[in-house]
Amino acid sequence: MRLIALFLLCSSPVFAGEIFAPDAKLKVESAKGEGGEGPAWHPKLGVLTSGNDNICRLSIDGKSSIYREGAGTNGLLWDADGSLLACEPKFRRVTRTDVNGKITVLADKFDGKKFNQPNDITVDSKGRIYFTDPCYGDRSKLEMTDADGKIVEGVYRIDLDGKVSRIIGRELERPNGILVSADDKTLFVADNNNSKLGDARKLYRFDLRADGTVDLKSKKLIYDWKDGRGPDGLKQDSKGRLFVAGGLNKPNPPAEPSTTVKGGIYVFDADGKFLEFLAVPTDEVTNCAFGGEDLKTLYVTGGGVLYSIQVQTPGRVVFPGKK
Numbered sequence: 001m002r003l004i005a006l007f008l009l010c011s012s013p014v015f016a017g018e019i020f021a022p023d024a025k026l027k028v029e030s031a032k033g034e035g036g037e038g039p040a041w042h043p044k045l046g047v048l049t050s051g052n053d054n055i056c057r058l059s060i061d062g063k064s065s066i067y068r069e070g071a072g073t074n075g076l077l078w079d080a081d082g083s084l085l086a087c088e089p090k091f092r093r094v095t096r097t098d099v100n101g102k103i104t105v106l107a108d109k110f111d112g113k114k115f116n117q118p119n120d121i122t123v124d125s126k127g128r129i130y131f132t133d134p135c136y137g138d139r140s141k142l143e144m145t146d147a148d149g150k151i152v153e154g155v156y157r158i159d160l161d162g163k164v165s166r167i168i169g170r171e172l173e174r175p176n177g178i179l180v181s182a183d184d185k186t187l188f189v190a191d192n193n194n195s196k197l198g199d200a201r202k203l204y205r206f207d208l209r210a211d212g213t214v215d216l217k218s219k220k221l222i223y224d225w226k227d228g229r230g231p232d233g234l235k236q237d238s239k240g241r242l243f244v245a246g247g248l249n250k251p252n253p254p255a256e257p258s259t260t261v262k263g264g265i266y267v268f269d270a271d272g273k274f275l276e277f278l279a280v281p282t283d284e285v286t287n288c289a290f291g292g293e294d295l296k297t298l299y300v301t302g303g304g305v306l307y308s309i310q311v312q313t314p315g316r317v318v319f320p321g322k323k
Helices: 002-009
Strands: 027-035 037-042 046-051 054-058 064-068 076-078 084-088 093-097 103-107 121-123 129-132 155-158 164-168 175-180 186-192 201-208 214-224 231-236 242-246 264-268 274-279 285-291 297-302 304-310
Touching (some): 027 046, 027 064, 027 297, 037 297, 046 304, 076 121, 084 121, 084 129, 121 175, 175 231, 175 242, 186 242, 201 231, 242 285, 264 285
Parallel strands (some): 037 076, 037 285, 231 285
Antiparallel strands (some): 027 304, 054 064, 076 084, 084 093, 093 103, 121 129, 129 155, 155 164, 175 186, 201 214, 231 242, 242 264, 264 274
């Protein structure tokens, strides 16, 4: 019954504008809890998502299965070599699974301290990995602190030689979604702190230097969700437009009391001009990813449901790269 209800909710045309395809409809791909986070599209495997404590797979022909059981993942991304990068908050680490299924732990500590809950992940054109390390929920076991003993929910970079560096520390409250631009010059970070009213629910951009460090003074606000739920995962299309998951359909007082900051995908240009909004009926809307043979399918995760919708401009993906 839940699946039928979701189809009815999503059955009407959504847009006929520049971003989404004319008469585009939000389609339910799977509603069995698989669409919690993740999504990462592969031209042969289909779409992988994080849900039900597993990495789940929706094949090209629409069949659901478990890709890796008990993985406890959040953000997923195929790198340029076709290996799967994963943030694993359950195990407080970042991993790579190669094409043969071998899992390698890329990072689980910084300065001898365990990460909080690695959340989302991105790579630059050189293959360097960037990830966020917030904490949502129980904070009793957090180890990651700065020189003054204050908890750090930071952003980190993993270099090709395996070295891990913190590139953003307490300059953000609780970094979540993250994305490196196609030209490697900009780092977008979603700062989403839902502890109490007045905390950050903002999307920022930073200048990214050639060596992978961040110019912290370049910090620029893209958009502020204010008293609603803030930004989560984000992706870019081939024109550089940002597709950002955020908002709530049902307010969550006292921290997120807004009744107007609805759940869905917020579309901006790279400078922060709001362009379009795609309503998604299930909370919380967590992430999105481009896929399909022509890269004109946007996959969206929200409330355990995996959705898709057609767009007019191909998305930007790391894998498969340009031939």
